[in-house]
Amino acid sequence: MNELLPALYDHLEPVALRIARRAAEFEPIDAQRAYLIGVSRQIVEHGSFKAEAPSLVSPPGMEGTLGWFKLLDTHLEDFLAGHVGAREIIAEGGGRLWETFQARDLVCAVFGHGVARALAPLLPAADVLELGTGTGGTTRRMAADLTTANRVVLSDLRQSFLDRVAAELPGVRLETAIVDINQPQTGLGQFDLIFSTNCVHVAKDLPVTLGWIRQCLKPGGALVLGEGSHYSEVVPSPVSLVLSLFDGWWDVPTSPERPQPGFLLPEHWFGAFEAAGYRNMSMERWTDGRRTFGGVYWAFA
Numbered sequence: 001m002n003e004l005l006p007a008l009y010d011h012l013e014p015v016a017l018r019i020a021r022r023a024a025e026f027e028p029i030d031a032q033r034a035y036l037i038g039v040s041r042q043i044v045e046h047g048s049f050k051a052e053a054p055s056l057v058s059p060p061g062m063e064g065t066l067g068w069f070k071l072l073d074t075h076l077e078d079f080l081a082g083h084v085g086a087r088e089i090i091a092e093g094g095g096r097l098w099e100t101f102q103a104r105d106l107v108c109a110v111f112g113h114g115v116a117r118a119l120a121p122l123l124p125a126a127d128v129l130e131l132g133t134g135t136g137g138t139t140r141r142m143a144a145d146l147t148t149a150n151r152v153v154l155s156d157l158r159q160s161f162l163d164r165v166a167a168e169l170p171g172v173r174l175e176t177a178i179v180d181i182n183q184p185q186t187g188l189g190q191f192d193l194i195f196s197t198n199c200v201h202v203a204k205d206l207p208v209t210l211g212w213i214r215q216c217l218k219p220g221g222a223l224v225l226g227e228g229s230h231y232s233e234v235v236p237s238p239v240s241l242v243l244s245l246f247d248g249w250w251d252v253p254t255s256p257e258r259p260q261p262g263f264l265l266p267e268h269w270f271g272a273f274e275a276a277g278y279r280n281m282s283m284e285r286w287t288d289g290r291r292t293f294g295g296v297y298w299a300f301a
């Protein structure tokens with residue numbers, strides 16, 4: 001169990017609940033707003049989010065997450081009425097808020113830390129691929145351990161992200177590649193380890209994505225994912241409210257196997273791994289009973 005997460009989410013819940021109560025009163029004008037209003041109504045109707053913060057001062061390290069909540073708070077009614085678009089709100093946060101959130105905020109960092117810690121003993125002489133490297137919230141934590149790997153390929157949709165992270169990994173036998181997880185990849189080679197933190201849940205067709213990833217693993221190789229989770233099938237994660245601004249979160253096609261957009265619950269990951277032909281699945285699960293926060297998943301080819 002990651003001991004930090006309950007305290008962090010105790011601080012997010014009152015902020016999220018105040019926004020959810022306002023959003024729940026709106027009627028949607030399009031699919032993106034319908035998602036935000038839908039998760040808001042789930043939060044309000046379930047009634048389990050704390051209304052009061054546990055202390056007046058938020059723990060340090062949540063500035064990125066709270067920064068996104070503040071922007072949504074400021075623009076909520078204008079966004080829901082269609083007077084302002086999600087892209088304008090995101091642009092107001094800009095690259096700096098994105099990086100503070102992704103690479104340094106504790107709400108994200110615990111997942112990168114969990115993946116880095118899980119992988120460290122397996123890196124010597126390994127061929128390794130990362131999907132969705134982003135601003136390097138996971139990769140930078142692995143800088144020393146990655147020097148022992150045989151081949152390290154960092155990938156994302158944007159080369160600028162990769163160049164910045166690569167510059168901070170001296171001594172690593174490093175390559176970068178543009179990889180869209182929604183496009184089956186050939187030609188990357190075969191890997192002992194493929195890892196990804198909070199990226200693979202954006203897959204539009206999870207069986208296809210998990211299938212091509214398995215094809216890129218050597219026999220016995222491992223896929224290691226750090227992934228957040230909704231609290232349950234009926235209670236979304238509080239961060240769903242702010243992530244509803246981002247394409248790739250709210251617009252993922254759902255199915256009986258993957259009933260909610262955004263994060264998957266552990267049972268849905270395990271079902272998806274099995275359907276894609278993985279074996280020996282396991283996870284380090286982070287939950288406090290009432291809430292599932294996610295964790296680190298292992299699935300072997």
Ligand SMILES: C[S@@+](CC[C@H](N)C(=O)[O-])C[C@H]1O[C@@H](n2cnc3c(N)ncnc32)[C@H](O)[C@@H]1O
Nearest residue numbers: 112132133134137138157179180181197198199
């Ligand atoms: C939440 S960030 C996580 C970044 C990083 N893994 C970390 O731990 O800090 C998700 C990353 O996935 C990337 N991403 C989004 N959609 C993607 C896609 N279809 N294929 C590959 N990467 C994608 C984004 O560019 C972003 O860098």
